[in-house]
Amino acid sequence: RAKNDPGGTLCYYDPRMGEEVREERMLCTQLAHAIENDELEVHYQVQKSLTDDSIRGYEALLRWTHPTLGPISPGVFIPLAEANGLIVELGEWVLRRACAKAAEWEEPHGIAVNLSAVQLAQPDLPGLIRTILHETGLAGRRLELELTETALVRDRARSLRIMGEIKALGVRVALDDFGTGYSSLETLRLFPIDRIKLDRSFVDELSGNETVTPFVAAVLALGRSLSIPVLAEGIETDAQLALLRSQACEEGQGYFLGRPGPPSLVFADSWSARVA
Ligand code: C2E
Ligand code: MG
Ligand code: MG
Ligand code: MG
Numbered sequence: 001r002a003k004n005d006p007g008g009t010l011c012y013y014d015p016r017m018g019e020e021v022r023e024e025r026m027l028c029t030q031l032a033h034a035i036e037n038d039e040l041e042v043h044y045q046v047q048k049s050l051t052d053d054s055i056r057g058y059e060a061l062l063r064w065t066h067p068t069l070g071p072i073s074p075g076v077f078i079p080l081a082e083a084n085g086l087i088v089e090l091g092e093w094v095l096r097r098a099c100a101k102a103a104e105w106e107e108p109h110g111i112a113v114n115l116s117a118v119q120l121a122q123p124d125l126p127g128l129i130r131t132i133l134h135e136t137g138l139a140g141r142r143l144e145l146e147l148t149e150t151a152l153v154r155d156r157a158r159s160l161r162i163m164g165e166i167k168a169l170g171v172r173v174a175l176d177d178f179g180t181g182y183s184s185l186e187t188l189r190l191f192p193i194d195r196i197k198l199d200r201s202f203v204d205e206l207s208g209n210e211t212v213t214p215f216v217a218a219v220l221a222l223g224r225s226l227s228i229p230v231l232a233e234g235i236e237t238d239a240q241l242a243l244l245r246s247q248a249c250e251e252g253q254g255y256f257l258g259r260p261g262p263p264s265l266v267f268a269d270s271w272s273a274r275v276a
Helices: 007-031 074-084 087-104 125-136 149-153 156-168 184-190 200-204 214-226 238-246 268-275
Strands: 040-049 055-066 070-072 110-114 143-148 172-178 195-198 230-232
Touching: 007 055, 007 074, 040 087, 055 074, 055 087, 074 087, 087 110, 087 125, 110 172, 125 143, 125 156, 143 149, 149 156, 149 172, 149 184, 156 172, 172 184, 195 214, 200 214, 214 230
Parallel strands: 055 110, 110 143, 143 172, 172 195, 195 230
Antiparallel strands: 040 055, 055 070
Protein backbone atom coordinates (compact mmCIF):
# COMPACT_ATOMS: atom_id res chain seq x y z
CA ARG A 1 0.00 0.00 0.00
CA ALA A 2 2.89 2.34 0.80
CA LYS A 3 3.97 2.21 -2.85
CA ASN A 4 0.76 3.89 -3.97
CA ASP A 5 0.83 6.49 -1.26
CA PRO A 6 1.74 10.01 -2.18
CA GLY A 7 5.23 11.01 -1.07
CA GLY A 8 4.06 13.06 1.86
CA THR A 9 2.54 10.06 3.59
CA LEU A 10 5.68 8.02 3.08
CA CYS A 11 7.81 10.73 4.59
CA TYR A 12 5.45 10.90 7.52
CA TYR A 13 5.35 7.16 8.22
CA ASP A 14 8.88 6.01 7.42
CA PRO A 15 10.82 7.70 10.22
CA ARG A 16 8.24 6.68 12.81
CA MET A 17 8.34 3.05 11.77
CA GLY A 18 12.13 3.16 11.84
CA GLU A 19 12.05 4.55 15.31
CA GLU A 20 9.63 1.91 16.52
CA VAL A 21 11.78 -0.88 15.14
CA ARG A 22 14.89 0.67 16.73
CA GLU A 23 13.12 0.97 20.05
CA GLU A 24 12.00 -2.67 19.90
CA ARG A 25 15.53 -3.82 19.10
CA MET A 26 16.86 -1.80 22.01
CA LEU A 27 14.26 -3.26 24.38
CA CYS A 28 15.10 -6.79 23.23
CA THR A 29 18.80 -6.27 23.88
CA GLN A 30 18.08 -4.88 27.32
CA LEU A 31 15.54 -7.59 28.13
CA ALA A 32 18.24 -10.17 27.39
CA HIS A 33 20.18 -8.80 30.38
CA ALA A 34 17.21 -8.17 32.63
CA ILE A 35 17.69 -11.36 34.68
CA GLU A 36 21.38 -10.79 35.45
CA ASN A 37 20.73 -7.07 36.07
CA ASP A 38 18.08 -7.97 38.62
CA GLU A 39 15.34 -6.01 36.84
CA LEU A 40 12.72 -8.76 36.91
CA GLU A 41 10.23 -9.58 39.61
CA VAL A 42 7.33 -11.95 39.98
CA HIS A 43 4.12 -10.43 41.26
CA TYR A 44 1.22 -12.48 42.58
CA GLN A 45 -2.53 -12.05 42.25
CA VAL A 46 -4.99 -13.94 44.41
CA GLN A 47 -7.56 -16.36 42.96
CA LYS A 48 -10.59 -16.86 45.19
CA SER A 49 -13.51 -19.22 45.53
CA LEU A 50 -16.71 -17.25 44.91
CA THR A 51 -18.75 -19.69 46.95
CA ASP A 52 -16.91 -19.36 50.29
CA ASP A 53 -14.34 -16.55 49.68
CA SER A 54 -11.46 -18.90 50.42
CA ILE A 55 -8.13 -18.43 48.66
CA ARG A 56 -7.63 -21.01 45.92
CA GLY A 57 -4.19 -19.86 44.86
CA TYR A 58 -2.19 -17.12 43.20
CA GLU A 59 -1.26 -16.32 39.61
CA ALA A 60 2.39 -15.43 38.98
CA LEU A 61 2.77 -12.36 36.74
CA LEU A 62 6.14 -11.26 35.42
CA ARG A 63 7.24 -7.66 35.96
CA TRP A 64 10.12 -5.81 34.30
CA THR A 65 11.40 -2.50 35.59
CA HIS A 66 13.62 -0.94 32.94
CA PRO A 67 16.49 1.10 34.44
CA THR A 68 15.51 4.33 32.66
CA LEU A 69 12.03 3.74 31.19
CA GLY A 70 10.55 2.32 34.41
CA PRO A 71 7.93 -0.47 34.43
CA ILE A 72 7.29 -2.02 30.99
CA SER A 73 3.98 -3.83 30.57
CA PRO A 74 4.05 -7.61 29.97
CA GLY A 75 1.68 -6.83 27.09
CA VAL A 76 4.70 -5.16 25.46
CA PHE A 77 7.72 -7.25 26.49
CA ILE A 78 6.19 -10.77 26.47
CA PRO A 79 5.40 -10.63 22.72
CA LEU A 80 8.94 -9.32 22.08
CA ALA A 81 10.41 -12.15 24.16
CA GLU A 82 8.25 -14.65 22.29
CA ALA A 83 9.40 -13.32 18.93
CA ASN A 84 13.11 -13.63 19.71
CA GLY A 85 13.01 -16.77 21.85
CA LEU A 86 14.01 -15.06 25.12
CA ILE A 87 10.69 -16.23 26.58
CA VAL A 88 12.23 -19.68 27.08
CA GLU A 89 14.78 -18.32 29.56
CA LEU A 90 12.33 -15.85 31.14
CA GLY A 91 9.62 -18.50 31.44
CA GLU A 92 11.99 -20.92 33.16
CA TRP A 93 13.02 -18.15 35.57
CA VAL A 94 9.39 -17.34 36.45
CA LEU A 95 8.49 -21.01 36.87
CA ARG A 96 11.42 -21.65 39.22
CA ARG A 97 10.76 -18.50 41.29
CA ALA A 98 7.02 -19.05 41.51
CA CYS A 99 7.35 -22.72 42.49
CA ALA A 100 9.97 -21.86 45.13
CA LYS A 101 7.66 -19.18 46.54
CA ALA A 102 4.65 -21.51 46.59
CA ALA A 103 6.71 -24.17 48.37
CA GLU A 104 7.14 -21.69 51.28
CA TRP A 105 3.39 -21.45 51.85
CA GLU A 106 2.05 -23.56 54.65
CA GLU A 107 -1.42 -23.54 53.18
CA PRO A 108 -2.34 -25.88 50.37
CA HIS A 109 -2.74 -22.91 48.03
CA GLY A 110 -1.64 -23.48 44.48
CA ILE A 111 0.38 -21.38 42.09
CA ALA A 112 -0.67 -20.65 38.51
CA VAL A 113 2.06 -19.86 35.98
CA ASN A 114 1.50 -18.61 32.42
CA LEU A 115 3.15 -20.61 29.65
CA SER A 116 3.83 -19.31 26.18
CA ALA A 117 3.27 -21.34 23.00
CA VAL A 118 7.02 -21.03 22.44
CA GLN A 119 7.69 -22.84 25.72
CA LEU A 120 5.21 -25.54 24.77
CA ALA A 121 7.25 -26.11 21.60
CA GLN A 122 10.51 -26.69 23.54
CA PRO A 123 11.93 -30.21 23.31
CA ASP A 124 11.53 -31.21 26.96
CA LEU A 125 9.04 -29.01 28.79
CA PRO A 126 7.74 -31.88 30.98
CA GLY A 127 11.34 -32.70 31.96
CA LEU A 128 11.99 -29.08 32.93
CA ILE A 129 8.83 -28.98 35.02
CA ARG A 130 9.73 -32.23 36.74
CA THR A 131 13.20 -30.85 37.56
CA ILE A 132 11.81 -27.59 38.96
CA LEU A 133 9.24 -29.40 41.10
CA HIS A 134 11.99 -31.63 42.43
CA GLU A 135 14.37 -28.72 43.11
CA THR A 136 11.77 -26.62 44.89
CA GLY A 137 10.00 -29.49 46.66
CA LEU A 138 6.62 -28.31 45.41
CA ALA A 139 3.98 -31.02 44.96
CA GLY A 140 2.87 -31.22 41.33
CA ARG A 141 -0.80 -30.87 42.26
CA ARG A 142 -0.08 -27.37 43.61
CA LEU A 143 1.12 -26.15 40.20
CA GLU A 144 -1.28 -25.04 37.49
CA LEU A 145 -0.09 -24.02 34.04
CA GLU A 146 -2.11 -21.39 32.17
CA LEU A 147 -2.23 -21.97 28.44
CA THR A 148 -4.28 -20.25 25.77
CA GLU A 149 -6.38 -21.98 23.13
CA THR A 150 -4.14 -20.46 20.48
CA ALA A 151 -1.05 -22.04 22.05
CA LEU A 152 -2.66 -25.47 22.36
CA VAL A 153 -4.07 -25.75 18.85
CA ARG A 154 -0.86 -24.73 17.11
CA ASP A 155 0.18 -28.40 17.02
CA ARG A 156 -2.67 -30.44 18.47
CA ALA A 157 -0.99 -33.84 18.49
CA ARG A 158 2.11 -32.50 20.18
CA SER A 159 0.15 -30.41 22.70
CA LEU A 160 -1.91 -33.45 23.60
CA ARG A 161 1.17 -35.59 24.20
CA ILE A 162 2.91 -32.89 26.28
CA MET A 163 -0.23 -32.29 28.27
CA GLY A 164 -0.40 -36.00 29.06
CA GLU A 165 3.18 -35.93 30.35
CA ILE A 166 2.56 -32.76 32.38
CA LYS A 167 -0.59 -34.19 33.92
CA ALA A 168 1.26 -37.38 34.82
CA LEU A 169 3.29 -35.15 37.18
CA GLY A 170 0.01 -34.18 38.88
CA VAL A 171 0.23 -30.67 37.39
CA ARG A 172 -3.04 -29.04 36.35
CA VAL A 173 -3.83 -27.09 33.19
CA ALA A 174 -6.03 -24.00 32.94
CA LEU A 175 -7.34 -22.56 29.69
CA ASP A 176 -6.49 -18.83 29.84
CA ASP A 177 -8.41 -15.99 28.15
CA PHE A 178 -11.22 -18.41 27.31
CA GLY A 179 -13.57 -17.20 24.61
CA THR A 180 -11.07 -15.04 22.73
CA GLY A 181 -9.53 -17.78 20.56
CA TYR A 182 -10.87 -19.36 17.42
CA SER A 183 -11.74 -22.85 18.55
CA SER A 184 -12.84 -22.72 22.17
CA LEU A 185 -15.21 -25.66 21.94
CA GLU A 186 -12.80 -27.85 20.08
CA THR A 187 -10.07 -27.11 22.61
CA LEU A 188 -12.37 -28.26 25.41
CA ARG A 189 -13.36 -31.35 23.45
CA LEU A 190 -9.78 -32.39 22.69
CA PHE A 191 -7.78 -31.45 25.76
CA PRO A 192 -8.10 -32.53 29.40
CA ILE A 193 -8.57 -29.03 30.86
CA ASP A 194 -8.84 -28.61 34.64
CA ARG A 195 -10.10 -25.03 34.73
CA ILE A 196 -11.59 -22.48 32.36
CA LYS A 197 -10.47 -18.87 32.81
CA LEU A 198 -13.24 -16.73 31.38
CA ASP A 199 -11.59 -13.79 29.62
CA ARG A 200 -11.84 -10.37 31.21
CA SER A 201 -13.66 -8.95 28.18
CA PHE A 202 -16.72 -11.06 29.09
CA VAL A 203 -16.65 -9.85 32.69
CA ASP A 204 -16.42 -6.26 31.39
CA GLU A 205 -19.73 -6.88 29.60
CA LEU A 206 -21.40 -7.32 32.97
CA SER A 207 -20.85 -3.67 33.87
CA GLY A 208 -24.13 -1.84 34.22
CA ASN A 209 -26.19 -4.99 33.63
CA GLU A 210 -28.84 -6.23 36.03
CA THR A 211 -28.58 -9.79 34.86
CA VAL A 212 -25.73 -11.85 33.58
CA THR A 213 -25.13 -11.53 29.81
CA PRO A 214 -25.88 -14.49 27.50
CA PHE A 215 -22.23 -15.23 26.71
CA VAL A 216 -21.21 -15.35 30.35
CA ALA A 217 -24.23 -17.54 31.13
CA ALA A 218 -23.35 -19.82 28.22
CA VAL A 219 -19.74 -20.29 29.32
CA LEU A 220 -20.81 -21.00 32.91
CA ALA A 221 -23.34 -23.56 31.65
CA LEU A 222 -20.67 -25.10 29.43
CA GLY A 223 -18.29 -25.45 32.35
CA ARG A 224 -21.01 -27.04 34.44
CA SER A 225 -22.01 -29.56 31.83
CA LEU A 226 -18.36 -30.56 31.32
CA SER A 227 -17.67 -30.50 35.10
CA ILE A 228 -14.87 -27.97 34.61
CA PRO A 229 -14.79 -25.10 37.13
CA VAL A 230 -14.88 -21.60 35.64
CA LEU A 231 -12.74 -18.76 37.01
CA ALA A 232 -13.83 -15.26 35.95
CA GLU A 233 -10.90 -12.90 35.19
CA GLY A 234 -10.81 -9.15 35.71
CA ILE A 235 -13.52 -8.67 38.35
CA GLU A 236 -13.34 -4.95 39.12
CA THR A 237 -16.63 -4.19 40.89
CA ASP A 238 -18.86 -5.68 43.55
CA ALA A 239 -21.72 -5.61 41.03
CA GLN A 240 -19.79 -7.87 38.66
CA LEU A 241 -18.93 -10.15 41.57
CA ALA A 242 -22.58 -10.35 42.67
CA LEU A 243 -23.77 -11.23 39.16
CA LEU A 244 -21.15 -13.95 38.79
CA ARG A 245 -22.05 -15.33 42.21
CA SER A 246 -25.75 -15.34 41.33
CA GLN A 247 -24.88 -17.63 38.40
CA ALA A 248 -22.77 -19.93 40.58
CA CYS A 249 -19.48 -19.04 38.91
CA GLU A 250 -16.98 -21.05 40.94
CA GLU A 251 -13.94 -18.80 41.15
CA GLY A 252 -12.72 -15.28 40.47
CA GLN A 253 -9.72 -13.05 40.10
CA GLY A 254 -9.48 -9.28 39.61
CA TYR A 255 -8.65 -5.92 41.16
CA PHE A 256 -11.80 -6.07 43.30
CA LEU A 257 -10.61 -9.29 44.94
CA GLY A 258 -6.93 -8.35 45.04
CA ARG A 259 -4.41 -6.51 42.89
CA PRO A 260 -1.24 -8.21 41.72
CA GLY A 261 1.72 -7.21 43.87
CA PRO A 262 5.12 -8.26 45.21
CA PRO A 263 5.21 -11.01 47.85
CA SER A 264 5.96 -8.46 50.60
CA LEU A 265 2.55 -6.84 50.00
CA VAL A 266 0.41 -9.75 48.82
CA PHE A 267 1.45 -12.20 51.50
CA ALA A 268 1.84 -9.64 54.29
CA ASP A 269 -1.50 -10.57 55.89
CA SER A 270 -0.99 -14.30 56.07
CA TRP A 271 2.57 -13.76 57.21
CA SER A 272 1.59 -11.46 60.08
CA ALA A 273 -1.23 -13.85 60.97
CA ARG A 274 1.29 -16.65 61.22
CA VAL A 275 3.81 -14.80 63.37
CA ALA A 276 1.13 -13.15 65.55
P1 C2E B 1 -3.17 -13.03 31.74
O1 C2E B 1 -2.44 -14.30 31.98
O2 C2E B 1 -4.55 -13.13 31.21
O3 C2E B 1 -3.11 -12.26 33.14
C1 C2E B 1 -4.14 -11.42 33.61
C2 C2E B 1 -3.82 -9.97 33.36
O4 C2E B 1 -4.92 -9.17 33.78
C3 C2E B 1 -2.62 -9.44 34.15
O5 C2E B 1 -2.02 -8.43 33.36
C4 C2E B 1 -3.29 -8.81 35.38
O6 C2E B 1 -2.48 -7.85 36.02
C5 C2E B 1 -4.50 -8.22 34.74
N1 C2E B 1 -5.62 -8.03 35.68
C6 C2E B 1 -5.93 -8.74 36.78
N2 C2E B 1 -7.07 -8.31 37.35
C7 C2E B 1 -7.51 -7.28 36.58
C8 C2E B 1 -8.66 -6.41 36.65
O7 C2E B 1 -9.51 -6.49 37.55
N3 C2E B 1 -8.78 -5.48 35.66
C9 C2E B 1 -7.86 -5.35 34.66
N4 C2E B 1 -8.06 -4.40 33.75
N5 C2E B 1 -6.78 -6.17 34.56
C10 C2E B 1 -6.60 -7.11 35.51
P2 C2E B 1 -0.45 -8.31 33.18
O8 C2E B 1 0.24 -8.67 34.45
O9 C2E B 1 -0.18 -6.99 32.56
O10 C2E B 1 -0.13 -9.46 32.14
C11 C2E B 1 -0.64 -9.43 30.84
C12 C2E B 1 -0.42 -10.73 30.13
O11 C2E B 1 0.99 -10.98 29.96
C13 C2E B 1 -0.94 -11.95 30.91
O12 C2E B 1 -2.33 -12.09 30.72
C14 C2E B 1 -0.13 -13.05 30.27
O13 C2E B 1 -0.69 -13.43 29.05
C15 C2E B 1 1.19 -12.35 29.99
N6 C2E B 1 2.15 -12.71 31.06
C16 C2E B 1 2.36 -12.13 32.27
N7 C2E B 1 3.34 -12.78 32.95
C17 C2E B 1 3.74 -13.81 32.15
C18 C2E B 1 4.72 -14.86 32.28
O14 C2E B 1 5.41 -15.03 33.30
N8 C2E B 1 4.84 -15.72 31.20
C19 C2E B 1 4.08 -15.60 30.07
N9 C2E B 1 4.28 -16.46 29.06
N10 C2E B 1 3.16 -14.63 29.93
C20 C2E B 1 2.98 -13.75 30.95
MG1 MG C 1 -2.93 -15.97 32.93
MG1 MG D 1 -6.09 -14.32 31.18
MG1 MG E 1 -4.63 -12.15 28.90
